[in-house]
Amino acid sequence: MGIFAMKERTSNGPPVPPARLAGLLYMIVVVASIFALFSQINLFVRGDAAATADNILASEPLFRLGFVALLIGNAAYIGVIAILYELFKPVNATLCVIAAFFGLVGCAVSGVNMVNNLAPLSFLGEASYLATFEKEQLQALARVSLDLNVVGNDIGLTFFGFYCVLIGFLIFGATFLPRALGLIMLVAGLGWLTNSFIGFLSPSLGDSLYGYLMPVSGLSEILFTLWLLVFGVNVSKWREQANVGARNQEDYE
Amino acid sequence: MIEEAYKKSLRGYARLAGFMYLFVMAAFIAPFVVLSSFTAPGDFAQTAQNIAASEHLYRVAASIELIGAAAIILLSGALYALLKSVDSNLALFALFWRALEATLLSAVAVIRFAALENYTDTTNDLGVRELLRDLMSSGIVAASYIAFVCLAAGSAIFFYLLFKSRYIPRLLAAFGVLASVLMSVFAFAHLLVPEQAAALGALGMAPMGIAEIGTGLWLLIFGANFKHWNNTNRDTRPA
Numbered sequence: 001m002g003i004f005a006m007k008e009r010t011s012n013g014p015p016v017p018p019a020r021l022a023g024l025l026y027m028i029v030v031v032a033s034i035f036a037l038f039s040q041i042n043l044f045v046r047g048d049a050a051a052t053a054d055n056i057l058a059s060e061p062l063f064r065l066g067f068v069a070l071l072i073g074n075a076a077y078i079g080v081i082a083i084l085y086e087l088f089k090p091v092n093a094t095l096c097v098i099a100a101f102f103g104l105v106g107c108a109v110s111g112v113n114m115v116n117n118l119a120p121l122s123f124l125g126e127a128s129y130l131a132t133f134e135k136e137q138l139q140a141l142a143r144v145s146l147d148l149n150v151v152g153n154d155i156g157l158t159f160f161g162f163y164c165v166l167i168g169f170l171i172f173g174a175t176f177l178p179r180a181l182g183l184i185m186l187v188a189g190l191g192w193l194t195n196s197f198i199g200f201l202s203p204s205l206g207d208s209l210y211g212y213l214m215p216v217s218g219l220s221e222i223l224f225t226l227w228l229l230v231f232g233v234n235v236s237k238w239r240e241q242a243n244v245g246a247r248n249q250e251d252y253e
Numbered sequence: 254m255i256e257e258a259y260k261k262s263l264r265g266y267a268r269l270a271g272f273m274y275l276f277v278m279a280a281f282i283a284p285f286v287v288l289s290s291f292t293a294p295g296d297f298a299q300t301a302q303n304i305a306a307s308e309h310l311y312r313v314a315a316s317i318e319l320i321g322a323a324a325i326i327l328l329s330g331a332l333y334a335l336l337k338s339v340d341s342n343l344a345l346f347a348l349f350w351r352a353l354e355a356t357l358l359s360a361v362a363v364i365r366f367a368a369l370e371n372y373t374d375t376t377n378d379l380g381v382r383e384l385l386r387d388l389m390s391s392g393i394v395a396a397s398y399i400a401f402v403c404l405a406a407g408s409a410i411f412f413y414l415l416f417k418s419r420y421i422p423r424l425l426a427a428f429g430v431l432a433s434v435l436m437s438v439f440a441f442a443h444l445l446v447p448e449q450a451a452a453l454g455a456l457g458m459a460p461m462g463i464a465e466i467g468t469g470l471w472l473l474i475f476g477a478n479f480k481h482w483n484n485t486n487r488d489t490r491p492a
Contacts, residue, residue, distance in 0.1 A: 094266075094330065094333070094334040094337075097330065097333060097345075097348070098326065098327065098330030098333075101326050101329075101330065101348060101352045102323075102326055104352065105326060105352050105355050105356050105359070108352075108353075108356040109356055109359045109360065109363075112356070112360055113363065116363075137381060140377055140381065140385075144367060144370075144371070144385060147367050147370050148363055148364070148367045151362075151363050151366040151367055152360075152363045155319060155359050155362055155363055156359075158319060158323060158359075159323065159359070162323055162326075197316060200312055200315065200316045200319070200366065201309070201312050201313065201316060202309075202312075
């Protein structure tokens with residue numbers, strides 16, 4: 001049964017996309033991301049490939065769990081994008097498509113980047129063909145993968161940042177959600193974008209700002225998620241906006 | 254009234270597409286020039302030294318390249334909005350190809366930043382760093398040419414829709430279709446027979462550059478011409 005078959009049908013009129021399901025999926029993304037972050041971040045020792053490699057090998061099951069959490073989070077995000085697309089289509093269908101593509105490219109970049117998350121385990125494994133390399137070389141390759149993974153995450157966040165900004169604009173135009181949520185999503189998106197670009201331009205400044213920007217953006221997204229989960233959307237106002245959009249389309253045709 | 258508002262929004266999308274064509278072009282050419290200037294052919298140590306001395310400039314160039322990748326989605330979104338009334342499925346299909354291109358170019362950006370670590374980190378042996386650089390360069394080249402295939406596919410469809418709608422002069426749109434075909438041939442040649450294709454240099458990309466700059470300038474200065482498409486649509490609309 002597809003998600004769109006679960007649309008709420010409280011009265012006559014167009015079926016409303018399941019906003020609470022979007023909230024639930026968004027919550028899975030949030031929980032999975034936080035779990036992945038905390039399960040892996042303590043294993044990395046800055047500037048010490050050997051110690052990082054030892055930590056990863058010593059906590060391999062936890063490292064793998066972090067990877068699985070990322071994978072589940074990424075898959076859930078695609079569901080969020082699909083439902084929010086349907087939800088905001090009456091506001092501005094074109095902007096919705098552009099936002100959805102920003103989100104999907106973010107998911108694709110993150111998905112491809114997951115290879116870099118798991119690759120250190122291959123380099124640090126015991127496959128016979130790895131005997132050609134020195135231990136230090138394999139540790140260096142594992143570190144390159146982790147570096148690629150960190151940069152890839154920031155690049156994925158750039159696209160998610162644009163996605164959050166566009167969702168913020170769509171909320172401003174929507175009558176079925178409080179405008180304050182639009183501002184919250186705008187803050188979240190701008191926070192991710194600032195975090196990524198400052199990190200690219202000046203890693204040391206990025207590191208010191210990360211502790212401030214990450215909680216601001218993360219909490220903003222959590223607030224939006226909780227709103228969707230607890231309150232959903234104002235169904236009658238959503239129908240009203242969807243009907244106006246449909247009438248305008250018919251009038252033009 | 255609604256038709257007028259709709260036309261006004263289409264005019265806005267046409268100008269946005271025009272501007273984004275030029276912006277995306279600049280966002281890829283400028284970093285290419287900057288990053289190429291660091292390379293000392295056949296001398297990894299000198300290249301690494303050049304990059305380490307201008308690390309900030311390298312970071313700015315790679316960031317602009319990433320902004321260019323994100324701008325591709327805005328460009329294709331504007332073209333989609335402009336052309337969906339001509340054929341919504343084809344316009345969406347073209348948008349999909351260009352989003353794939355943006356994904357691949359983002360992967361290139363990932364490798365660029367990781368390569369920077371390799372250039373500036375002096376703790377590893379020079380030979381190992383050179384080997385890693387070669388691996389990363391191969392990744393950048395392969396991802397770029399696959400991205401060019403996606404660019405060619407998306408552009409061919411968008412230019413076909415521009416040709417069909419006559420929003421821009423048909424000659425320019427037809428040239429865009431031809432340039433897209435040439436670019437896909439050029440990109441596949443690089444993937445299949447890289448050494449022979451390298452002799453072509455940037456020749457395979459030049460027509461696409463001309464078509465995109467021409468279309469960008471046209472849309473930005475003159476906007477889209479809706480007259481012909483509106484008349485055609487009115488004639489075929491059921492009574």
